[in-house]
Amino acid sequence: MQLFMIFSTLISVIIVSYYILKKYNPIFIFLFSGIILIIFAFYITGTPIPKSPTREDVSFLNVLLDSYAFIVATFKEQLSGTGLIIMSVAGFAAYMKHINASAKLAFLANKPLGKIQNKYLILSGTFVVGMALKIVISSYTGLLLLLLACIYPVLIALKIRPITAVCVLSLIALDYGPKDANSITMANMVGESENVVGLFLNYQIYSVLAYVVCIAILIPFYFAWIDRKDRIKGVLNDEVEIPEIIDPKCPTLYIFFPWLPVVLLFATYFMGIKLDVVSANFISITFVFIIEFIRHKDAKKLGEDMVVILKGMAEIFVSVVSILIAASVFAKGIESLGGIGILVNAMKSFGEEGEFAWIAVLLSITILSFLVYFASVIMGSGIAAFNAFGKLAPDIATKLGIAPIALVLPIEIASCLGRAASPISGGILALAGFAKVSPMDIIKRTTPLLLIAMIINIAVAFYLS
Numbered sequence: 001m002q003l004f005m006i007f008s009t010l011i012s013v014i015i016v017s018y019y020i021l022k023k024y025n026p027i028f029i030f031l032f033s034g035i036i037l038i039i040f041a042f043y044i045t046g047t048p049i050p051k052s053p054t055r056e057d058v059s060f061l062n063v064l065l066d067s068y069a070f071i072v073a074t075f076k077e078q079l080s081g082t083g084l085i086i087m088s089v090a091g092f093a094a095y096m097k098h099i100n101a102s103a104k105l106a107f108l109a110n111k112p113l114g115k116i117q118n119k120y121l122i123l124s125g126t127f128v129v130g131m132a133l134k135i136v137i138s139s140y141t142g143l144l145l146l147l148l149a150c151i152y153p154v155l156i157a158l159k160i161r162p163i164t165a166v167c168v169l170s171l172i173a174l175d176y177g178p179k180d181a182n183s184i185t186m187a188n189m190v191g192e193s194e195n196v197v198g199l200f201l202n203y204q205i206y207s208v209l210a211y212v213v214c215i216a217i218l219i220p221f222y223f224a225w226i227d228r229k230d231r232i233k234g235v236l237n238d239e240v241e242i243p244e245i246i247d248p249k250c251p252t253l254y255i256f257f258p259w260l261p262v263v264l265l266f267a268t269y270f271m272g273i274k275l276d277v278v279s280a281n282f283i284s285i286t287f288v289f290i291i292e293f294i295r296h297k298d299a300k301k302l303g304e305d306m307v308v309i310l311k312g313m314a315e316i317f318v319s320v321v322s323i324l325i326a327a328s329v330f331a332k333g334i335e336s337l338g339g340i341g342i343l344v345n346a347m348k349s350f351g352e353e354g355e356f357a358w359i360a361v362l363l364s365i366t367i368l369s370f371l372v373y374f375a376s377v378i379m380g381s382g383i384a385a386f387n388a389f390g391k392l393a394p395d396i397a398t399k400l401g402i403a404p405i406a407l408v409l410p411i412e413i414a415s416c417l418g419r420a421a422s423p424i425s426g427g428i429l430a431l432a433g434f435a436k437v438s439p440m441d442i443i444k445r446t447t448p449l450l451l452i453a454m455i456i457n458i459a460v461a462f463y464l465s
Contacts, residue, residue, distance in 0.1 A: 005045060005338040012037055012334060021378050023424075030326035030388065031071070037333025038067050047336040074328050082188045083321040086181045087313040088281040089138060089261075090320075094312025095285060095305060096258045099292065100248035102137050105255040106150040107248055109133060119160050120220035123168045126151060127219055130172035131212050136258040138180040140382070140419065141426040144169055148434050149246065164223050166431040167445045171215055173420035174413060175382065176200065176208045178265045179277055181320055182383060186412045189390055190404040196277060197269040203405050207413050207460045214456050215449060226445060251295075260284035285309065320383055327387030335392055358462075361400055365407060365461050368393060369414040373454060376418025380425045386415035402465045410461035417450050417457070 012033065019029050041047040042063055048054075051073045052066035096102040109129050116122045130147055137143040147169050155165040175182040178196040183204065187196045261280040268275035289302055368389065375385035390411045394404035419425050423439035432439040 008040075008044075009334060009337045012337065016330065017375065017378055026379055026381065026384050027322050027326045030323070030330040030384075034326070034329030034331075034333040035067050035071070037330070038070065038336055039063055041333065041336035041338070045336070045338050047338065050332050050336075070332070071329055074325055074332075078321065078325045078328065081193060082185055083317070083324065085184045085193075085277045086321055086324070087316055088278040089179050089181065089184070090316030091309040091313040092179075092261060092281040092285055093137065093139060093142065093258075094315075095288065095309050096137075097142070098305065098308045099254065099257075099288070100250040101254040101257040101288075102142075103146055103150065103248035104250050104252065105136070105258055106133060106143075106146040107246075108252070108255055109151070118220070119158055120224050122155065122158055122160065123164065123223060124216045124219045126155065126165075127168055127171055128212060128216050130169065131174065131208075134172060134174065134180075135177035136179075136262055138175060138177065140173065140175065140416075141430060143172065144427045144430055147172070148430065152434065161227070162435040163437050163441060163445070164227070166435040166437070167442055168219060168223070170420050170428060170431055170442055170446055171219075171449060173450075174208055174211055174416045176204050177262065179261050179281070181316075182386060182412050182415065184277060185324065185383070185387060186390070186405075186408050189394055189408050191394070192405075194274070194276065197265050199405060201269075203409055203464060204412075206464065207409060207457060210456050210460050211413070211453055215453060218449060218452065222449060257284070257288050257291075260287065323381065323384045324387050327384055328391060330388055331391035334388075335395070361402055361406075361465055362458075362462050364396060364400060365410050365465070366458050368396070368407065369410045369454065369458055369461075372411045373414040373418035373421070376415045377422045380419065380422045382415035382419035385418060386412055390415075406461060406465035409464070410457050413457045413461075414454060417453050421447055421450050 016029055016033050020026050038047075038049060042049055049063060049066040050070050052069060093102070109132075112125070112129075116125055126147075129151070130143065133147075134143060137146065152165055152169065156162060177183060178200055183196055183200065184193075186204075187193050187199050190199070192199060261277070261284045264275060264280040264283060265277065268280075289305070292305065293299065293302060372385050372389050375389060376382045379385050390408055393407040393411055397404040397407040400407075420428070421443055422428060423443050428439050428442055432442055
């Protein structure tokens with residue numbers, strides 16, 4: 001029976017991955033497969049339908065109704081919790097884009113880069129600046145589009161090859177900080193949805209810093225080596241059109257606005273005041289509304305700005321929150337099959353002899369991290385892969401005797417790195433189109449660095465565990 005449970009779990013993951021690779025809508029695939037797996041597990045393994053009442057009548061109709069009731073409960077839970085938080089972040093981000101505040105911030109961030117003499121050090125500087133901006137501009141694709149408009153022209157003007165420039169931009173991959181969707185989801189997974197700032201300061205920041213420092217050091221050597229190889233092959237092409245550098249139209253003061261929610265969250269955290277992410281975003285929006293009214297003296301414009309915010313919230317529901325809900329259903333279906341639990345118990349028993357306990361922990365971190373990494377490559381979405389498999393991690397961590405965050409964090413980081421290695425990721429497609437190169441040209445050059453980053457990620461997570 002145990003072999004059958006493991007086999008059915010693996011087959012389910014393979015089938016779902018196949019259809020997503022075939023570009024079926026992941027929301028539909030996750031929801032549909034989740035329902036099937038939950039019902040299948042009920043009849044085969046006897047696992048109760050999640051969040052359903054105990055029934056004497058276990059007819060197929062009642063089981064089917066209970067499975068749909070679980071979906072409804074998942075929608076309610078996510079929309080009133082993590083989903084609302086993510087939508088508020090997206091609404092604020094859309095408003096910052098609308099008033100050009102985020103674009104102005106990215107534009108001014110490139111100023112120090114022109115003072116660096118060595119072009120490969122400029123690439124490292126670009127990477128570090130981009131990763132710093134990521135804490136306030138949380139969308140991977142959104143940030144890359146801003147950098148393409150504001151920093152990419154500077155890099156080209158400094159005689160950096162387009163393919164090299166977009167490769168470095170693609171490495172600005174990690175989602176982190178208290179207002180990021182993945183971070184918010186991670187906090188919810190480990191049962192600390194009110195402590196996003198604390199998780200960032202106590203855990204996430206170490207993984208991010210290790211990634212930034214190591215990749216920033218490697219970038220000059222790695223891309224200088226790549227250029228030498230291309231020069232030998234005779235494929236270097238310095239004849240490129242330099243895009244126009246556009247200064248966004250808004251006061252310089254506006255560069256501080258994207259930081260408002262982050263500053264509020266950190267300030268209240270250290271002051272011992274309880275402030276949630278949703279409130280921080282809406283307080284920030286209110287403040288910017290006041291400034292915009294003073295600037296334009298037009299109350300009607302504020303109403304139009306509100307529509308921009310609501311549209312931003314609606315778009316993130318379609319692209320992120322709906323995937324989060326669907327992936328939750330799929331994850332519960334996979335969990336119901338029991339195969340994951342059997343494998344974890346086997347690893348746990350292998351490591352119960354004290355001195356070998358660390359092997360079970362390291363294996364779990366490594367296997368789950370690479371599973372999510374390759375799932376992100378296939379799906380082109382980090383948050384989809386993270387939610388599909390990350391929800392299994394807290395139970396696995398508990399069985400291994402480690403804190404849930406120690407296993408969820410490396411999976412969250414791995415989902416970001418996998419997205420940066422996906423030729424169908426929105427961000428990679430944007431970079432490839434802008435530089436007029438193939439997405440695979442970017443992936444081939446950056447994959448060695450991303451795999452090194454995976455090793456760093458696993459090492460830091462194991463140390464923190």
